[in-house]
Structure formats: structure tokens, C-alpha cells
Amino acid sequence: xxxKMMKIGEMAQFNRVSVTTLRLYDKVGILKPCYTDPETNxxxxxxxxxxxxxxxxxxxELGMSLGEIREILEKGDIQLIESTLISKKKQxxxxxxxxxxxxxxxxxxxxxxxxxxxxxxxxxxTVEYISHRKVYVMHTDTNFYExxxxxxxxxxxxxxxxxxxxxxxxxxxxxxxxxxxxxxxLSLKMVSHEIFLFVDDDFxxxxxxxxxxxxxxxxxxxxxxxxEPEYAKRLLAYCEDHGYAVCGxxxxxxxxxxxxxHSEKRSMFLRLQVPLRFR
Amino acid sequence: xxxKMMKIGEMAQFNRVSVTTLRLYDKVGILKPCYTDPETNxxxxxxxxxxxxxxxxxxxELGMSLGEIREILEKGDIQLIESTLISKKKQxxxxxxxxxxxxxxxxxxxxxxxxxxxxxxxxxxTVEYISHRKVYVMHTDTNFYExxxxxxxxxxxxxxxxxxxxxxxxxxxxxxxxxxxxxxxLSLKMVSHEIFLFVDDDFxxxxxxxxxxxxxxxxxxxxxxxxEPEYAKRLLAYCEDHGYAVCGxxxxxxxxxxxxxHSEKRSMFLRLQVPLRFR
DNA sequence: CAAAACTCTAAGGTTAGATTAGAGTTTTTG
DNA sequence: CAAAAACTCTAATCTAACCTTAGAGTTTTG
Numbered sequence: 001x002x003x004k005m006m007k008i009g010e011m012a013q014f015n016r017v018s019v020t021t022l023r024l025y026d027k028v029g030i031l032k033p034c035y036t037d038p039e040t041n042x043x044x045x046x047x048x049x050x051x052x053x054x055x056x057x058x059x060x061e062l063g064m065s066l067g068e069i070r071e072i073l074e075k076g077d078i079q080l081i082e083s084t085l086i087s088k089k090k091q092x093x094x095x096x097x098x099x100x101x102x103x104x105x106x107x108x109x110x111x112x113x114x115x116x117x118x119x120x121x122x123x124x125x126t127v128e129y130i131s132h133r134k135v136y137v138m139h140t141d142t143n144f145y146e147x148x149x150x151x152x153x154x155x156x157x158x159x160x161x162x163x164x165x166x167x168x169x170x171x172x173x174x175x176x177x178x179x180x181x182x183x184x185x186l187s188l189k190m191v192s193h194e195i196f197l198f199v200d201d202d203f204x205x206x207x208x209x210x211x212x213x214x215x216x217x218x219x220x221x222x223x224x225x226x227x228e229p230e231y232a233k234r235l236l237a238y239c240e241d242h243g244y245a246v247c248g249x250x251x252x253x254x255x256x257x258x259x260x261x262h263s264e265k266r267s268m269f270l271r272l273q274v275p276l277r278f279r
Numbered sequence: 280x281x282x283k284m285m286k287i288g289e290m291a292q293f294n295r296v297s298v299t300t301l302r303l304y305d306k307v308g309i310l311k312p313c314y315t316d317p318e319t320n321x322x323x324x325x326x327x328x329x330x331x332x333x334x335x336x337x338x339x340e341l342g343m344s345l346g347e348i349r350e351i352l353e354k355g356d357i358q359l360i361e362s363t364l365i366s367k368k369k370q371x372x373x374x375x376x377x378x379x380x381x382x383x384x385x386x387x388x389x390x391x392x393x394x395x396x397x398x399x400x401x402x403x404x405t406v407e408y409i410s411h412r413k414v415y416v417m418h419t420d421t422n423f424y425e426x427x428x429x430x431x432x433x434x435x436x437x438x439x440x441x442x443x444x445x446x447x448x449x450x451x452x453x454x455x456x457x458x459x460x461x462x463x464x465l466s467l468k469m470v471s472h473e474i475f476l477f478v479d480d481d482f483x484x485x486x487x488x489x490x491x492x493x494x495x496x497x498x499x500x501x502x503x504x505x506x507e508p509e510y511a512k513r514l515l516a517y518c519e520d521h522g523y524a525v526c527g528x529x530x531x532x533x534x535x536x537x538x539x540x541h542s543e544k545r546s547m548f549l550r551l552q553v554p555l556r557f558r
Numbered sequence: 559c560a561a562a563a564c565t566c567t568a569a570g571g572t573t574a575g576a577t578t579a580g581a582g583t584t585t586t587t588g
Numbered sequence: 589c590a591a592a593a594a595c596t597c598t599a600a601t602c603t604a605a606c607c608t609t610a611g612a613g614t615t616t617t618g
Contacts, residue, residue, distance in 0.1 A: 089385045106368045
């Protein structure tokens with residue numbers, strides 16, 4: 001009775017999809033108009049086709065591709081539907097985990113930019129409280145300070161590879177740093193065999209993971225790796241002048257690394273730091 | 280010194296990207312090789328370009344498009360970086376919310392398929408416990424039972440539109456049902472002005488939301504809307520025969536709707552139900 | 559009966575590459 | 589040192605799910 005035919009525009013409006021979409025669905029064969037005028041090629045839809053279109057939209061929202069939808073609609077097989085749904089669920093959960101990591105990474109990046117903007121002048125000496133951090137550490141046989149930047153790059157690449165090989169999210173590849181033994185710092189020997197990346201507090205447990213305790217740190221800011229020995233020296237002098245007792249390893253922390261722009265502005269920002277014991 | 284030039288293949292391997300990708304980055308201008316042989320057009324990269332490639336990969340992981348990355352790299356503007364990051368974070372959070380809803384929807388769909396597979400025969404009468412449910416209800420002036428399926432389709436479409444207009448996720452458009460007043464059921468008048476959709480337990484509060492309490496229900500299963508009056512009659516007779524006291528409104532619940540396949544198998548599954556009071 | 563509104567097909571654009579073909583270049587191997 | 593192997597080049601085509609546009613034809617409206 002109510003077999004009122006709709007032209008493509010009406011059908012589209014009725015279902016809140018675009019005309020283009022309906023034409024596409026026709027072409028890929030998931031929703032053929034129930035009548036096509038052979039003269040004009042006009043498509044005519046019946047109201048009964050709404051259910052099918054609903055189903056298509058619903059499946060799309062479940063994350064299925066048009067191809068998958070077609071397969072399901074053609075075969076009408078419950079088994080297939082269920083297995084598709086289950087795989088979609090798994091997939092969605094993986095996406096979810098990815099997304100969580102990404103949000104964490106973005107947050108850290110924003111933090112990092114903030115810090116960059118508000119950072120003190122180059123050469124500034126401070127004593128500040130730094131709360132605990134978690135790092136992913138890699139040991140290397142080479143001493144960074146004996147080589148130029150390209151060796152550092154290579155080691156960084158190794159570190160990245162390590163992370164990937166162990167199935168850890170690459171997102172964590174962000175701000176790196178190096179560790180130097182307390183003794184070496186105190187004698188200004190400039191030798192380091194440990195490179196690290198900061199990771200989230202809730203990063204999955206792993207043997208290469210180390211916790212750096214919170215503490216008061218003597219810090220000095222600078223904007224180039226080249227100046228590190230010079231500034232390390234200043235940092236040590238500062239500690240000695242004030243009678244601060246160094247109580248742990250020296251860390252060279254990359255706060256921000258924007259050394260990738262065409263512009264020649266300051267683009268890197270480092271903080272050298274040693275933990276202090278008072279009392 | 281270490282200005283060792285790498286050919287595109289080495290550079291690709293060193294950074295775990297494809298050669299194609301490097302060529303693309305060259306073309307879109309986000310990573311130009313530091314030297315291109317004008318005779319052969321061979322691309323040569325320096326190890327120093329690794330940092331930039333790292334940055335690109337990092338930004339990609341943060342969800343940026345190559346266009347956005349190019350803009351950032353070109354302008355090198357901290358403000359722009361920060362605002363981009365902030366908008367990416369917002370976007371990621373929205374995606375997250377979407378994804379959560381989707382996972383919920385998929386879970387319900389799987390449930391629904393399970394139920395369909397294990398469903399009793401058509402005409403089966405049961406008394407079963409159904410735990411509480413939350414529904415999004417819409418009132419209509421028309422009585423479904425006085426009209427054919429196309430009116431029902433239209434109302435369903437209205438309901439869908441309502442959901443969208445109120446900014447509620449469309450994912451919830453899944454299994455619909457209708458409610459008939461207890462009195463009308465008892466006198467088999469077949470009149471309903473209320474249509475609903477099931478929603479998640481944690482669906483955001485809303486005036487059109489109603490909770491259907493858990494209860495023991497007398498139920499009958501069927502596979503076509505057309506048979507509803509007949510089966511409602513049987514359900515009532517069943518209650519009367521057993522002396523069951525109906526204590527609430529009658530619900531016609533669509534358990535599964537697969538009426539979209541080409542195949543002519545049973546594709547819809549309904550459960551008529553009335554709550555009972557014992558004791 | 560003309561204008562407005564609609565529909566048709568076909569082609570090209572979107573992302574971030576992958577793939578392929580055909581030609582040229584560099585490195586390795588005997 | 590020449591041939592073979594490995595590499596690189598450009599350009600075109602492919603992916604998904606549409607959107608946009610152009611030019612031509614059709615239906616509805618005033």
C-alpha cells in the first residue's frame with residue numbers, strides 16, 4: 001500500500017545521509033534502489049529500504065568497512081556477523097590503548113612547550129625540587145663525550161629500536177637524556193654510558209626501567225650540547241661555592257628539542273642537574 | 280667531519296621508514312635531502328637530518344597530518360605548536376569518548392547475536408527474570424497498531440532524529456521496542472504511543488530516560504511484528520491460565536533485527552513481556 | 559511553458575603512503 | 589673490466605569513503 005517511492009534526494013533527507021553516499025552504496029552494491037528507471041537512470045527507493053540503511057549505518061558505527069558490510073549483508077551469516085563483531089571489538093580496544101598513549105604523549109609535549117616558554121635564561125643556576133621520574137635506560141659501550149653528535153644520533157636510534165623491538169609504544173620517544181656517575185661529575189671527567197627516555201608513570205614494568213627519586217637538585221640551564229662540559233663545570237663550582245653535598249648521579253636532561261626548524265632561533269633546551277643532600 | 284652522506288635506502292633503513300615515505304616527505308617539503316645530484320636526481324641525506332625526521336614521526340604519532348607538520352616546521356612558531364597540540368589533545372579525547380561508546384555498542388551487538396543464536400522457538404512461553412534496563416522513550420500521538428510498518432519506520436526515524444538533535448550518540452540506535460499500558464494489555468486493546476531504545480546503564484542523564492525495574496516476566500517469543508496481536512493474546516491467556524498477576528506495562532522488545540538480508544531466513548526476533556507479581 | 563529544483567554520469571580531489579613499470583645509476587662480483 | 593646485482597629515479601595507479609564539480613537531462617512548480 002504505502003509503497004510510496006522516494007527519489008534519491010528524499011531518501012537521503014529521510015535518512016540523513018548524502019545523495020552521494022546513496023549513489024556510492026548503490027555502486028558498491030550494499031543498497032540498491034528498489035527500482036531504477038531504465039530510461040532516465042533515476043533511482044527510486046522504498047520506505048522499506050530504510051531498515052537496511054539503518055543496519056548499514058549501525059555497522060559503520062561499529063567500525064566496519066563497506067566491504068565488510070557488503071559481505072555480511074550478502075551472506076547473512078550469523079557466524080560471520082559474530083566473528084566480525086568480535087574482531088571489531090578487539091580492534092577498538094587496541095585503538096583505545098593507542099589513543100590513551102597518544103593523549104599522554106600530547107600532554108607531555110604540551111608540558112614541554114610550556115616549560116620551554118617559561119624557561120630561565122641560558123646559564124641560570126638554580127636549586128629546585130624535582131619530583132620523581134621514570135626512565136627507560138640503555139647502556140652503551142661508547143662514551144658520548146668522546147664522540148660528536150652523529151654517534152649520539154646513532155645511539156638514540158638504537159634506543160628507539162630497542163623500544164620498538166620490545167613492543168613498547170614509540171610515542172615515548174620524546175625527551176632523552178644521559179646519566180653520568182656522581183664520581184665522574186665530581187672530577188669533571190665527562191664520561192657517560194647511559195642514555196634514557198622519560199616514560200609515563202604507569203608505563204608497563206620492564207627491566208630497563210629505572211625510577212629516579214625526587215630530590216632537591218642543583219641545576220643549570222643551557223641551549224646546546226656543545227656547551228655541556230663548560231656548564232657542568234659551572235654547576236660543580238656552584239655546588240662547591242655553596243657547600244652543597246652532591247648525593248647522586250648527574251643527569252643531562254633534554255627539556256625541549258626543536259632543533260629541526262629552518263629558523264635559527266634557539267631550538268634546544270637542556271638542564272644539567274645533580275641531586276643534593278641537605279642536613 | 281662525519282658528514283657521511285646516505286643514499287635514500289640507507290637513510291630509510293636507518294630511520295625505519297620506507298623509501299617511498301622519504302620521497303613523499305621530499306615532495307611535500309617537510310624533509311628535503313641535504314643534497315640532490317642534479318644529474319641523476321639521486322637524493323643524499325646527512326645524519327643530521329635524523330633529528331628532523333624524528334620530529335616528524337613524533338608529530339605524526341601525536342595525530343598531526345603532514346600538512347600540519349609542514350606548517351609547524353616552516354613557521355617554527357611555539358604558539359602554533361602549542362595551539363596545535365592543544366587542539367590535537369581535545370580531538371584525541373573526543374575520539375576516545377567515541378571509541379568508548381563504540382565498544383559498548385559492539386558489546387551489546389554481540390550479546391544480541393548470542394541471544395539470537397540461543398533463542399527459543401517461536402511461540403515459546405517462559406517466565407524469566409529480566410534485570411533492570413534503561414531506555415530512551417519517545418511519546419507519539421499515533422498508535423502503531425493502527426498503522427502499518429511504514430508509520431513505524433517514520434516514528435523510528437523521528438526517534439533517531441531526537442537522539443541526534445540532543446547530541447546523544449547515534450550508536451544507541453540499536454534495538455527498539457514499544458510499551459503498552461497494563462490495562463490495554465489486559466483488555467487486549469493493542470494501543471501503544473510509546474517507543475523506546477535501550478541505552479547503556481551509564482548513559483548521560485536525560486528527561487526522556489526511564490528505568491525499567493528488574494522483575495519476573497511472562498514472555499513469549501516470535502519473529503514477526505505481524506503476529507504481535509496474536510501472540511499478545513497467547514501471552515495473556517498464559518498468565519490467566521497460571522494465575523499470574525500482571526503488575527506493570529507490557530513491552531514488545533526487539534531482540535534482534537536482521538531483516539535486511541537477501542536471504543529469506545527468519546531475520547527478526549521479538550519478545551513480548553509483562554512483569555508479574557508473585558506472593 | 560519557462561524557471562527552479564532535482565537527477566544523472568564521469569572525473570578529479572582528499573590522506574599517507576604502497577605498488578608497479580620502465581629507465582637509468584651504482585656497487586659488487588667473477 | 590664487463591656483466592650482474594642492487595639500487596634509484598619519475599610517473600602513474602591503487603587504497604577508503606566519500607565530496608565536489610561540470611555538463612547534460614528530468615521533474616516539479618508557478
